[in-house]
Amino acid sequence: MNHSFSRRLFSASTSALRPRIVNTIAEYRELRHEWIMQGKSIGFVPTMGALHHGHLSLAKTAKAECDKVVASIFVNPAQFAPTEDLDRYPRTFESDVDLLATVGVDAVFAPAVAEMYPAGITLDVAKQSGTFVQVLGKSHMLEGSVRPHFFRGVATVVTKLLNATQPHKAFFGQKDGQQCAVIRTLVRDLLIPTEVVVCQTVREADGLAMSSRNRYLDPQERALAPVLYKALQAAEALYVAGERDASVLRDAGMKVLQSAGVQVEYLSVANSLSLEEEQGKIGADGAMMSGAVKIGKTRIIDNILFGVEVRK
Structure with missing residues (x-):
């Protein structure tokens, strides 16, 4: 992230209304019920934290199109192989919440791993138990050819998050183009009543996609x-x-x-x-x-x- 941009955001966050932190599905569902009873529409921005301007752009779009916005911060173990960077993946929760406050996010859904995977989760696919989602035909090529476990983990956690949050719209970035295609397919095939909104890739000044x-x-x-x-x-x-x-x-x-x-x-x-x-x-x-x-x-x-x- 551009450091001057980061400083502006953090200084702005001191006067912004901090989002409500929700750690369980039950607590979130109570909040959602209040919103629905008020006739509010709900937008959802799923993230793994370590936020940058690309995430904030999605949240801004969600805020422009929906009455209430919830962002998730959850590092999903199911999309990491045992040899990948789950343990060192950046975790910056407090500063992430400050950033989300600057764009008017209403709630942050930050569940524990046990909340999302009640059957438990191990990175070894052969030893996993419980329910997982696979989108056949769009997961084996491209990223799937290099990371064969990846879209199984993504499809599973997105299905869980959409079921947990039940938003009217969910917002994703085109930078993960294959992921967007997989998610659109699972939402269609599993009859999930959420509109998938894909937004343009946000880039640094030299063109590097933000990540x-x-x-x-x-x-x-x-x-x-x-x-x-x-x-x-x-x-x-x-x-x-x-x-x-x-x-x-x-x-x-x-x-x-x-x-x-x-x-x-x-x-x-x-x-x-x-x-x-x-x-x-x-x-x-x-x-x-x-x-x-x-x-x-x-x-x-x-x-x-x-x-x-x-x-x-």
């Missing part, structure tokens, strides 16, 4: 990190000029990444609806070009859309 994990980058790595967005922009320039061949667009992006010498996990041009990789020309459905690279020990993910609109 809680960006704080892992040292100064040299941070300077290199926008290279993925530059690769996507190189392909986008060709698309705007009329190029529709997916392989040409992939090659243009890959050249940028290879010249930077970063470790590329994948670079994809996929159908915007099915997420299946485009093998020929991009059709009427449009496409999502996405990628993941490693900068030091940090994964950077990003995407842009071709022929598909996302909210501003």
Whole structure:
């Protein structure tokens, strides 16, 4: 996060009304009942904390569209593999609540792990028990090809959070483009009465998509990190000029990444609806070009859309 921006937010938070902290589903449901009896609409912004301007942008949009806004802060163990960064994932709860106060969030739902996983949870999928959600057909490729456990954990926790909070609208960022597609599908297929609202990716001045994990980058790595967005922009320039061949667009992006010498996990041009990789020309459905690279020990993910609109 930009430090001057952070200082402005924290100074503003001293005069902002602090959100109500709710730790259990029962307590939240009582609060929700009060809101519903008052005829209020409810917007929901799910987060894992370590908030940045991207999260706050979602909360602002939720506040503009709904009478009441609840944000969750919950580091979901089910989406981490045993080798990943669950233990060191940044946890900044008090400052997160201060930031949410500056944009008028009404409540923060911050459940314990036992509240969300009453059957218990272990990071070893083979040893897990209880109920989990899988979205077949959109979870195995792209991020799922690198992190096969990830979307099972995401789909499960989002289903739990939507069932717990029962919002009219839930707000997500396009930076996690595949995740948005998975969530839209599970909401449709499980008949969850919540409208999924996807908002534009919020970026730093140099184009790097805002992410809680960006704080892992040292100064040299941070300077290199926008290279993925530059690769996507190189392909986008060709698309705007009329190029529709997916392989040409992939090659243009890959050249940028290879010249930077970063470790590329994948670079994809996929159908915007099915997420299946485009093998020929991009059709009427449009496409999502996405990628993941490693900068030091940090994964950077990003995407842009071709022929598909996302909210501003």
